[in-house]
Amino acid sequence: MEFSSKLLENAVYEMSQLPGIGKRTALRLVLHLLKQPEERTNLLSEALSKLRNDVNFCKRCNNISDTELCEICSNPKRDASLVCVVEDIRDVMAIENTSQYKGLYHVLGGKISPMEGIGPQDLNIAPLINRVKQGEVQELIFALSSTMEGDTTNFYIYKQLEGLEVTTSTIARGISVGDELEYADEVTLGRSILNRIPFESSIKAG
Amino acid sequence: MEFSSKLLENAVYEMSQLPGIGKRTALRLVLHLLKQPEERTNLLSEALSKLRNDVNFCKRCNNISDTELCEICSNPKRDASLVCVVEDIRDVMAIENTSQYKGLYHVLGGKISPMEGIGPQDLNIAPLINRVKQGEVQELIFALSSTMEGDTTNFYIYKQLEGLEVTTSTIARGISVGDELEYADEVTLGRSILNRIPFESSIKAG
Numbered sequence: 001m002e003f004s005s006k007l008l009e010n011a012v013y014e015m016s017q018l019p020g021i022g023k024r025t026a027l028r029l030v031l032h033l034l035k036q037p038e039e040r041t042n043l044l045s046e047a048l049s050k051l052r053n054d055v056n057f058c059k060r061c062n063n064i065s066d067t068e069l070c071e072i073c074s075n076p077k078r079d080a081s082l083v084c085v086v087e088d089i090r091d092v093m094a095i096e097n098t099s100q101y102k103g104l105y106h107v108l109g110g111k112i113s114p115m116e117g118i119g120p121q122d123l124n125i126a127p128l129i130n131r132v133k134q135g136e137v138q139e140l141i142f143a144l145s146s147t148m149e150g151d152t153t154n155f156y157i158y159k160q161l162e163g164l165e166v167t168t169s170t171i172a173r174g175i176s177v178g179d180e181l182e183y184a185d186e187v188t189l190g191r192s193i194l195n196r197i198p199f200e201s202s203i204k205a206g
Numbered sequence: 207m208e209f210s211s212k213l214l215e216n217a218v219y220e221m222s223q224l225p226g227i228g229k230r231t232a233l234r235l236v237l238h239l240l241k242q243p244e245e246r247t248n249l250l251s252e253a254l255s256k257l258r259n260d261v262n263f264c265k266r267c268n269n270i271s272d273t274e275l276c277e278i279c280s281n282p283k284r285d286a287s288l289v290c291v292v293e294d295i296r297d298v299m300a301i302e303n304t305s306q307y308k309g310l311y312h313v314l315g316g317k318i319s320p321m322e323g324i325g326p327q328d329l330n331i332a333p334l335i336n337r338v339k340q341g342e343v344q345e346l347i348f349a350l351s352s353t354m355e356g357d358t359t360n361f362y363i364y365k366q367l368e369g370l371e372v373t374t375s376t377i378a379r380g381i382s383v384g385d386e387l388e389y390a391d392e393v394t395l396g397r398s399i400l401n402r403i404p405f406e407s408s409i410k411a412g
Contacts, residue, residue, distance in 0.1 A: 011257040014250040041258035044220040045251040051217040052247035064211045
């Protein structure tokens with residue numbers, strides 16, 4: 001792609017560094033900005049650099065927060081004995097959207113992945129163990145994605161917890177509500193049969 | 207979507223103002239930037255605002271350029287008697303990529319579109335007529351997309367040129383090179399039959 005302007009080339013290059021944005025899309029986005037009032041671009045540019053430079057993470061759960069303790073951790077109505085371990089803040093948002101969970105979170109910031117060179121020390125695992133050692137936490141709920149990396153991370157944390165007084169659980173895997181059995185994959189269907197629950201509990205949950 | 211941080215919410219909002227970027231994608235992009243070194247975000251943010259605030263358009267053809275006259279207009283090897291009229295600079299880049307065209311361009315900045323409230327006065331049409339009036343241009347090649355708006359724009363410019371000594375042409379429409387006839391749409395196939403060319407010329411072009 002040949003550009004008639006260095007400024008344009010530079011903006012397109014930087015835009016195309018974002019995941020899933022190729023050179024053509026980057027060009028389309030940048031030209032769109034050029035057609036908009038200058039203010040639009042300046043607002044975007046400021047919002048990004050302000051976030052990146054002033055971003056703060058909750059000192060307890062590692063969720064993004066503008067205050068030292070995030071809204072969830074500082075809410076006295078939440079159950080501090082229950083901690084849900086998630087990969088990133090999108091998972092916190094997804095679980096919060098269900099309005100079904102009243103405990104706290106712990107954001108790891110990723111999963112153990114030898115292939116990508118991510119080891120336990122790159123994740124927010126040590127602070128989690130410390131949190132448990134302080135004694136307030138009674139149950140850890142593992143809510144990582146059920147991939148090889150997710151399972152490895154769960155198991156690593158589980159081993160680190162040995163000797164500590166804490167219950168561990170993982171979120172239920174099974175057929176999505178509303179899905180037809182015949183279209184489900186075998187692994188999910190198999191797990192949902194092995195981990196069947198008493199019919200009475202399903203009535204209560206429904 | 208509930209955000210735990212105003213800074214994050216703001217960055218996601220501004221990002222989601224870009225065309226084709228929804229809230230979820232915006233969140234993914236912003237969280238990606240947060241995982242990268244600060245420099246990455248600052249480079250993007252600076253490149254965008256620098257482009258938007260310092261952008262310059264060639265005073266002859268309206269192409270984006272860092273100099274007063276763009277590289278194409280200031281190249282003495284290009285044929286100044288030939289001007290290709292295009293919608294935006296992406297079209298200039300596409301035609302330049304073919305290495306088949308040695309004339310100059312004129313970038314309109316859009317098409318006449320009553321539905322979107324874009325009239326002739328919103329486009330770079332008057333400077334084009336002036337360019338023709340100055341006498342150097344001998345042929346205008348209309349290379350707008352062949353939609354209702356493109357055809358309207360072509361026709362509007364054509365009427366404005368009445369009485370001026372200039373030839374007008376449009377780029378050829380037809381079946382793409384390498385395409386099978388049976389999969390072509392009727393309009394394109396119909397046009398390519400009506401506008402057939404002598405076999406001898408096709409041998410030279412191929």
